[in-house]
Amino acid sequence: MNKLENIKRIRILVSGLVQGVGFRPTTYRYAHEFLLSGYVSNTPEGVTIEVQGISKNIDAFVKKLLSSPPPLAKIIDFDIEQINTEEESDFVILHSSSYGNKKAEISSDIAVCKDCLLDIEDKTNRRYLYPFTNCTNCGPRFSIIQDRPYDRNQTSMSVFKMCEDCQKEYDDPKNRRFHAQPNACPKCGPSLILLNSTGSVEGNHDDLIGRTALLIKEGKIVAIKGIGGFNIVCDPFNNNAVQRLRFNKNRPSKSFALMAKDLMTIQKYCYVSDKEQQILESKETPIVLLRKKNNLLDSISIDNNYLGFVLPYTPLHHILFRSVDVLVMTSANKSDEPIAINDEQINFLMKEKIVDNSLTHNREIINRCDDSIVQVIGDKLQVIRRSRGFVPAPFNIGATTWGNNLSMGADLKNTFSIKKGNKVYISQHIGDLNDLRNYDYQKEEIEQLSKLLDFKSDRVNIDAHPGYQNYDDDYNKVYHHHAHVLSAMAEHGLLGKNVLGVICDGTGYGTDGTIWGFEFLEVESDYRKFKRRHHLKQFLLPGGERAIDEIDRIAISISSKTERSIFIEKTRQEQIMAILDKKINCIKTSSLGRLFDGVASLCGIIQKVNYEAQAAILLQRYAEFFNGELKGAYTVLIDNEELNYEPMIKELIADINNGVTVEEIAYKFHVWVVDSITSVINKIKSEYVVFSGGCFQNVLLCNLLEKKMICFDINYFFNNEIPINDAGISLGQSLL
Ligand code: ZN
Ligand code: ZN
Numbered sequence: 001m002n003k004l005e006n007i008k009r010i011r012i013l014v015s016g017l018v019q020g021v022g023f024r025p026t027t028y029r030y031a032h033e034f035l036l037s038g039y040v041s042n043t044p045e046g047v048t049i050e051v052q053g054i055s056k057n058i059d060a061f062v063k064k065l066l067s068s069p070p071p072l073a074k075i076i077d078f079d080i081e082q083i084n085t086e087e088e089s090d091f092v093i094l095h096s097s098s099y100g101n102k103k104a105e106i107s108s109d110i111a112v113c114k115d116c117l118l119d120i121e122d123k124t125n126r127r128y129l130y131p132f133t134n135c136t137n138c139g140p141r142f143s144i145i146q147d148r149p150y151d152r153n154q155t156s157m158s159v160f161k162m163c164e165d166c167q168k169e170y171d172d173p174k175n176r177r178f179h180a181q182p183n184a185c186p187k188c189g190p191s192l193i194l195l196n197s198t199g200s201v202e203g204n205h206d207d208l209i210g211r212t213a214l215l216i217k218e219g220k221i222v223a224i225k226g227i228g229g230f231n232i233v234c235d236p237f238n239n240n241a242v243q244r245l246r247f248n249k250n251r252p253s254k255s256f257a258l259m260a261k262d263l264m265t266i267q268k269y270c271y272v273s274d275k276e277q278q279i280l281e282s283k284e285t286p287i288v289l290l291r292k293k294n295n296l297l298d299s300i301s302i303d304n305n306y307l308g309f310v311l312p313y314t315p316l317h318h319i320l321f322r323s324v325d326v327l328v329m330t331s332a333n334k335s336d337e338p339i340a341i342n343d344e345q346i347n348f349l350m351k352e353k354i355v356d357n358s359l360t361h362n363r364e365i366i367n368r369c370d371d372s373i374v375q376v377i378g379d380k381l382q383v384i385r386r387s388r389g390f391v392p393a394p395f396n397i398g399a400t401t402w403g404n405n406l407s408m409g410a411d412l413k414n415t416f417s418i419k420k421g422n423k424v425y426i427s428q429h430i431g432d433l434n435d436l437r438n439y440d441y442q443k444e445e446i447e448q449l450s451k452l453l454d455f456k457s458d459r460v461n462i463d464a465h466p467g468y469q470n471y472d473d474d475y476n477k478v479y480h481h482h483a484h485v486l487s488a489m490a491e492h493g494l495l496g497k498n499v500l501g502v503i504c505d506g507t508g509y510g511t512d513g514t515i516w517g518f519e520f521l522e523v524e525s526d527y528r529k530f531k532r533r534h535h536l537k538q539f540l541l542p543g544g545e546r547a548i549d550e551i552d553r554i555a556i557s558i559s560s561k562t563e564r565s566i567f568i569e570k571t572r573q574e575q576i577m578a579i580l581d582k583k584i585n586c587i588k589t590s591s592l593g594r595l596f597d598g599v600a601s602l603c604g605i606i607q608k609v610n611y612e613a614q615a616a617i618l619l620q621r622y623a624e625f626f627n628g629e630l631k632g633a634y635t636v637l638i639d640n641e642e643l644n645y646e647p648m649i650k651e652l653i654a655d656i657n658n659g660v661t662v663e664e665i666a667y668k669f670h671v672w673v674v675d676s677i678t679s680v681i682n683k684i685k686s687e688y689v690v691f692s693g694g695c696f697q698n699v700l701l702c703n704l705l706e707k708k709m710i711c712f713d714i715n716y717f718f719n720n721e722i723p724i725n726d727a728g729i730s731l732g733q734s735l736l
């Protein structure tokens, strides 16, 4: 028998997240292990592998590659075809070719790995304390990529020519830095620059980071260049610095995020469950909202019982935290505009005296990406802001009927989405489009992400709200709450099923031209349509938009003339009554967010908010302080399709007048919302229920609801990885 008969050659096309994650060196190692010849190469579609050798070795190779791919890889397609054998004796890694479609997924930015941390802690290592250390298992990706395929010359690392030592690692398939595109060392890579008001300070990396730590300890406010943008950093225990930062950013009470040295430090201030620990330490390293243990950091988070903590995710952070424990770590901007990513923007913030100093560097940020924010409810993840670490990984949504489209999202917490076939790419956090700088940023990012994804489509989906920035008569309009329901249905594989969508939200334009927000929408197998089955009884917002900030206007609107809150002055009451009587600029709404506002005002908690959702956040905080036995519950009244809040408000005002504590009333109101939801669910009896909308960021509300839902024999879902707030709207739109 001829020995050659057992020799065969196959070609494998792999697509998915296979570039920038060490796929080629792993393939190389496995090919050598099974004595195969051939090659592996990055292509715009992903990775192409050809292997030749004994049949059973080839099978073993394929099995191993599929069962133990590199830890960061995600294989979506794996096509094998048998081809003619060739004369060769070695397995090699070929240089990337750049033809064809751009199918390979782009990796998101990944927190520094344990091996790289060992390198920077080792005095004898040439990367000792080098803040830009990375390898194929970690480091910047999306934030530095200009185009695909992912190769050094298509990233902002292209300006740094590797030194001999780095090049050797880069070329060595057995090395952890083999083809690590951002590979760098102190000799050849990016370097730090410390800026003060008069110019730059000289020094080596270690020295500059040490000086930065000293400046922070002295009470200075410092901008530090991170992965997807600059952060503003200060000492959370220096009251002067915190107050100055609040003033500079025009942020009188909204919470700041914190970065802590390690898990133990976080546990000094917050409770951390196993699930929360796992997320804090994950490769995405988002900010995790955690329940406070004590009031040690109350000046950082005034309005609620939670603190947002993130662990260090770059070598620079780790080196900085050798001499500090906890730092305020917030986006570098004046208020709501896009986070600063370059020296020009940081110089502006320094000139405006928003920040005192800046620790910057010369590795350019190509794609801006804010820190992501998540929380854990029960044992389930809830992504609040899906940005660094997550973007641009796509969602697989099964439904392909409508092909490709671009979906522009909502105006608040904006993201946009690009749908290509059955994959939807949600953009990074863009922000509030009413700030036109964010609107421009959205335009730029649409262009950039379209280029990266080789995307073109004439079909554009927008929110149906005619006042929104992207509104255009020619575009396809999607109702806000339909999009919320679809986002949850898509995430949980429910497209095509009969689903009841329960919406608890702030603002969404409805089919009748009013503002919706507490809705029960039925979506049948044709998910392009919906029926509004129930909704909160509408009330007026006197003065329109102004009632969103001046929430006492809502309190007057939802309470009757005879029963009125003691917390609003008589003359003010009369002014607002006059507006209501004459119906001057009064908008009709069924929004639950606005009902929370009105109740917070009636309880005397707050009358004028300084950021979105502040009243609801405060009401939640008070409710969470209640720990007694609840006596009775507010009346749930369902009149035909209307959920009538009036009896509840009447009883609530009676409670206030009878001296029931604010904590108890706030708690009782949360229970009323849950009772209302479950009463309607009981009436409609749908097999599947999804919950979506910004009000579900309220942990107490979700916990109370879960407790009641487990008593029903119904499959119910909340959004988890797709934001439950308006950042998830663009994905919902993309299904239509
Ligand atoms: Zn690494
Ligand atoms: Zn080097």
Ligand code: FE
Pocket (backbone or CB within 6 Å): 480, 484, 505, 506, 507, 508, 693, 694, 725, 726
């Ligand atoms: Fe919404």
